[in-house]
Every structure is written in C-alpha cells, then in structure tokens.
Amino acid sequence: MGLPEFREGDDIGRLIADAAAPGEGEIVVFSQKAVSKAEGRVRRLADVRPGERARELAARLEKDPAVVELVLSEAERIVRAERGVLITETRSGWVCANSGIDTSNLEHGSVTLLPENGDSSARRIRASIAEACGASPAVVIADSFGRAWRLGQVDVAIGCAGLAPLDDWRGRRDAHGGELSATVISVADEAAAAADLSRDKDSGVPGAVIMGLDHLVTPEDGPGARSVQRPEAEDLFR
Amino acid sequence: MGLPEFREGDDIGRLIADAAAPGEGEIVVFSQKAVSKAEGRVRRLADVRPGERARELAARLEKDPAVVELVLSEAERIVRAERGVLITETRSGWVCANSGIDTSNLEHGSVTLLPENGDSSARRIRASIAEACGASPAVVIADSFGRAWRLGQVDVAIGCAGLAPLDDWRGRRDAHGGELSATVISVADEAAAAADLSRDKDSGVPGAVIMGLDHLVTPEDGPGARSVQRPEAEDLFR
Numbered sequence: 348m349g350l351p352e353f354r355e356g357d358d359i360g361r362l363i364a365d366a367a368a369p370g371e372g373e374i375v376v377f378s379q380k381a382v383s384k385a386e387g388r389v390r391r392l393a394d395v396r397p398g399e400r401a402r403e404l405a406a407r408l409e410k411d412p413a414v415v416e417l418v419l420s421e422a423e424r425i426v427r428a429e430r431g432v433l434i435t436e437t438r439s440g441w442v443c444a445n446s447g448i449d450t451s452n453l454e455h456g457s458v459t460l461l462p463e464n465g466d467s468s469a470r471r472i473r474a475s476i477a478e479a480c481g482a483s484p485a486v487v488i489a490d491s492f493g494r495a496w497r498l499g500q501v502d503v504a505i506g507c508a509g510l511a512p513l514d515d516w517r518g519r520r521d522a523h524g525g526e527l528s529a530t531v532i533s534v535a536d537e538a539a540a541a542a543d544l545s546r547d548k549d550s551g552v553p554g555a556v557i558m559g560l561d562h563l564v565t566p567e568d569g570p571g572a573r574s575v576q577r578p579e580a581e582d583l584f585r
Numbered sequence: 586m587g588l589p590e591f592r593e594g595d596d597i598g599r600l601i602a603d604a605a606a607p608g609e610g611e612i613v614v615f616s617q618k619a620v621s622k623a624e625g626r627v628r629r630l631a632d633v634r635p636g637e638r639a640r641e642l643a644a645r646l647e648k649d650p651a652v653v654e655l656v657l658s659e660a661e662r663i664v665r666a667e668r669g670v671l672i673t674e675t676r677s678g679w680v681c682a683n684s685g686i687d688t689s690n691l692e693h694g695s696v697t698l699l700p701e702n703g704d705s706s707a708r709r710i711r712a713s714i715a716e717a718c719g720a721s722p723a724v725v726i727a728d729s730f731g732r733a734w735r736l737g738q739v740d741v742a743i744g745c746a747g748l749a750p751l752d753d754w755r756g757r758r759d760a761h762g763g764e765l766s767a768t769v770i771s772v773a774d775e776a777a778a779a780a781d782l783s784r785d786k787d788s789g790v791p792g793a794v795i796m797g798l799d800h801l802v803t804p805e806d807g808p809g810a811r812s813v814q815r816p817e818a819e820d821l822f823r
Contacts, residue, residue: 427821434821442734451768491770495733495822496680498815499751499771501778503735513737530689532729533737534782540739541779544772544798560782577736583665583672584733584822 353553355387360475363554369476369484372561376542379490379505380449381553382468383459390417392456408433414448414458421446421460426585439464440576441505442585443492462488465506466571473508473568484556485509485564488572489539495584502543504535504575508568512536512575534563535572591791593625598713601792607714607722610799614780617728617743618687619791620706621697628655630694646671652686652696659684659698664823677702678814679743680823681730700726703744704809711746711806722794723747723802726810727777733822740781742773742813746806750774750813772801773810 353359359382369375383389397405397412401419405412408431415433419425422435426442435446439461447461462468469486477483488506493499504512512535542555579585591597597620607613621627635643635650639657643650646669653671660673664680673684677699685699700706707724715721726744731737742750750773780793817823 429821430819432821491768494771496815496820497741497771497774497813499769499774499813501739501771501774530729531737532781533732533735533739536735536737536739537778537782540775541782543770544775544779544795557782575735575737577734581668582734583667583670 353381353385355385355389357385358475359385359553360472361479363472364476364479367556368480369482369556371482371484372564373482373484374487374510374538374557374560374564375476375484375554376487376489376539376557377472377554379447379461379465379488380453380459382462382465382472382488382506386462386468388460388462389453389457390460392458404428404433414445414450417448417458417460418446421448436585437461440573441492443490447490447505449490461490461505466508466573467506469506469508469571470568483509483566487535487538487542489542491543502539504539504572507535507572509564509566510535510538511563511565511569512572514563533575535575591619591623593623593627595623596713597623597791598710599717601710602714602717605794606718607720607794609720609722610802611720611722612725612748612776612795612798612802613714613722613792614725614727614777614795615710615792617685617699617703617726618691618697620700620703620710620726620744624700624706626698626700627691627695628698630696642666642671652683652688655686655696655698656684659686674823675699678811679730681728685728685743699728699743704746704811705744707744707746707809708806721747721804725773725776725780727780729781740777742777742810745773745810747802747804748773748776749801749803749807750810752801771813773813
C-alpha cells in the first residue's frame with residue numbers, strides 16, 4: 348500500500364479506501380504499528396517515570412526501566428521474566444514479549460503500545476472503509492510475536508473483523524470419511540503471516556491486501572481475534 | 586496442484602515438476618502428509634503393540650494406546666502430558682502435539698509419522714525438481730502445529746531447502762535510523778502459513794506454489810528448518 352506513515356487521529360479506513368480501494372471479499376491486513384500510531388498509542392520514554400518494581404526488573408533483565416514500566420502498566424501479569432526476556436499477559440489477554448511494546452521503526456525514544464482493543468479497532472476501520480467506498484473487506488490487525496520452541500517471529504492477528512479467525516473443521520469428514528477430530532485452523536493468524544511476507548520491515552508500508560480468500564470473509568464482524576486466545580484453564584504453558 | 590495422493594516410493598519432485606513446472610525464484614510448499622506418504626512414513630495402528638508405558642499414558646490421557654506407542658517411539662522426551670494433551674519433543678527436535686503423528690485424511694486405522702528429517706526430504710525434492718525441469722525453486726515442507734497461548738493450528742515449516750528460514754534484520758537500521766534489535770522473521774513458517782490458506786484440508790491437494798518472493802530464494806539449500814528450533818538453553822517453555 349502506498350501510504351504515508353499514520354499519525355494520531357488519522358482515519359485509517361478512509362485512507363486505505365482512497366489509496367487501495369479494497370473490494371468485497373478481500374482481507375486488508377494492517378500492521379499493529381500503523382493502527383497504534385493512528386490511535387495515539389505512542390509513548391515517549393522520556394515521559395515515563397519508572398517505579399521501583401520496574402527498576403528492579405529492568406536491572407535484573409538488563410532492560411530499559413522506562414520500557415519495563417510501560418510493559419508492566421500494560422500487563423495483567425508476568426508469565427516469564429528470565430534470561431533477558433519478559434513475557435507477559437496483556438490486559439487484553441495476549442501472551443507476548445514486553446506486552447507487545449515495540450521500539451523499532453519509531454522516532455528515537457518513542458515506543459508503541461498495542462491498540463487497547465484490537466477487535467474494536469478492526470471493526471471501526473472496517474466500518475470506515477465501508478463508509479468510504481461501499482465495500483466491506485475483512486480487516487486484520489497483525490503484530491509480530493515470538494513463539495515458544497521456535498526462533499524468530501511470525502505475524503499473528505491481534506484484531507479482526509469480518510473473518511472467523513478459527514476455521515473449525517471438527518466433526519466434518521475428511522477425504523477418507525474419517526472424522527476430523529482436532530482440525531481448527533487459525534486463518535486470521537495465517538492471513539497475518541501471509542501479509543507479512545509481502546512487505547519489508549523497514550518499508551513503512553502499513554499493510555497488505557489479500558485477495559482470493561472470499562470464502563473466509565463474512566458480512567458480520569464476528570467474534571474477533573480475542574476468540575483465538577486460549578483460555579487459561581486449557582493452557583499448559585502459562 | 587492437481588495431483589493424486591502420493592504413495593510410498595513416489596518421486597514427489599518429479600511429479601510436481603510435471604504437474605506444476607515451478608520456476609526459479611518460486612517456493613513450493615508441500616504438506617507433511619504428502620511427503621510422509623511418499624517416504625513410507627505411514628503406520629497401521631493394528632500393527633502396533635503398545636507397551637506398558639504407552640498403555641498407562643493412554644489410559645490417563647484417554648487416547649488410543651497404539652497412537653501413544655507411536656508417539657513415544659518418535660519422541661525424544663515428553664514436554665507435557667495432561668488434560669488429554671500429549672506434547673513431545675521429537676527425535677528430530679520439533680516440539681509439537683503427539684510427535685507430529687497425524688490421523689486425519691488417511692485410510693481408516695492408518696497414521697503418518699513426520700518425515701525422519703524434513704530438511705533432507707526438502708533437499709531431495711528440490712534436487713529432483715531441478716533434475717526434472719531445470720529450475721531450483723525453494724522447497725518447504727509444512728505441518729499444522731498448535732501453539733502455546735493461542736487456539737487452533739497454523740502451518741509451520743518442518744523442512745526447507747533453498748530458503749533462509751530466518752530473515753535476520755538485527756543490526757540493520759529501521760526507517761528512522763534506529764537499530765533493529767530483535768527483528769528475526771521466520772519466513773519459512775510464514776510461507777507455510779500462507780500456503781495453507783490456499784488449500785482445503787480435505788482436498789487431498791499436496792501443496793501450493795508461492796510466487797513473488799524471489800528475494801527469499803537462495804541457490805544453496807541453506808541451514809534448513811531445523812535452524813528454527815529454539816535451543817533448549819534459550820527456551821523458557823520446555
């Protein structure tokens with residue numbers, strides 16, 4: 348997408364509608380950073396006063412105390428804090444490094460926080476696209492998360508609208524007539540990953556449009572990406 | 586890809602070259618199941634004699650003792666065994682449910698094991714494609730893995746050749762001149778996820794060809810998907 352970097356107050360939906368005119372049945376994937384900027388979820392580290400807990404944790408993990416203060420303020424709880432790594436569960440339920448706070452591709456000394464509610468953001472952007480150009484493509488908001496057991500990050504969905512994030516094949520029959528007992532595909536996450544492949548990390552490009560997946564796009568906004576969060580009672584790694 | 590289901594002994598590379606003629610700079614993504622079948626990594630549960638440990642574990646987790654026996658025989662160790670879930674580290678280093686053993690889309694009573702060495706499989710298939718049609722596209726072997734903290738599965742790479750699976754941006758400068766300190770993108774996993782979106786789980790389609798990512802494809806086979814495995818010493822969830 349040929350768009351400038353977003354600033355606080357930008358109407359992302361309208362800007363994307365003007366620039367890319369996404370159509371019915373398409374999936375528009377935005378980077379978390381673009382959405383966070385438009386929503387004013389940017390903080391200057393110089394404005395942060397780290398508390399005692401943040402200072403202690405920062406010293407132990409060799410991190411910036413101001414960053415750790417923001418991480419804690421965004422966190423519901425700490426999942427792991429060792430070997431220089433700080434993994435939290437955010438107030439909106441994401442388990443990720445540093446509460447999703449991102450220091451790259453920003454003016455020096457600034458960081459982004461995750462959108463307060465990525466699903467609300469996605470719904471708002473979708474409505475705005477529909478108002479601007481009449482089409483209601485699905486909207487996914489993607490962020491790069493690390494994984495247990497595997498190196499590197501992949502983009503996953505932290506917000507979506509117009510896409511059932513989990514494509515549930517359980518109970519359907521496979522090609523040999525056997526019942527699919529465990530097949531639930533996280534299509535929102537796969538769409539986020541696919542979109543990430545199409546753009547360079549330093550390009551400033553705020554997103555990508557995926558075509559050809561019309562069967563996944565729904566008229567209703569649906570349950571959102573938060574429905575991908577594994578309930579704590581079922582989680583073996585928290 | 587319009588191809589029949591593979592059988593033991595099939596030369597996947599040649600079959601794909603004939604059916605899809607992948608070109609230089611493309612990425613051919615195969616499903617684990619297709620590769621496992623061609624490599625004879627199929628077992629009939631009726632042929633398995635569950636040992637005592639498998640029977641005990643199966644009773645506790647309410648699983649098929651024959652499946653559990655195979656899971657254990659493929660496992661280096663058990664990572665979690667609770668609430669009906671059996672997560673292992675396989676002999677080839679993947680942390681996943683049931684040692685990657687798959688019961689769906691197979692003749693009744695049969696299961697597939699993961700390829701013994703997915704990277705070797707990918708290299709062999711790549712060489713076979715090159716021999717058959719002269720082009721050396723990258724080859725990725727993908728399987729659906731569950732994740733900690735998130736519901737559903739996404740496809741990840743369990744083998745690759747001709748693609749650096751981790752695109753390492755560390756040390757490069759971002760758009761604002763800041764150093765990217767933690768950006769390592771698992772492009773092999775993202776390619777696997779993107780390919781999965783393009784096919785139905787019950788279609789019998791063995792894979793997909795991704796175009797437009799020529800910059801990720803390398804002449805050499807490279808380090809393979811095993812280089813994505815997080816070393817145990819760095820892993821906080823094992």
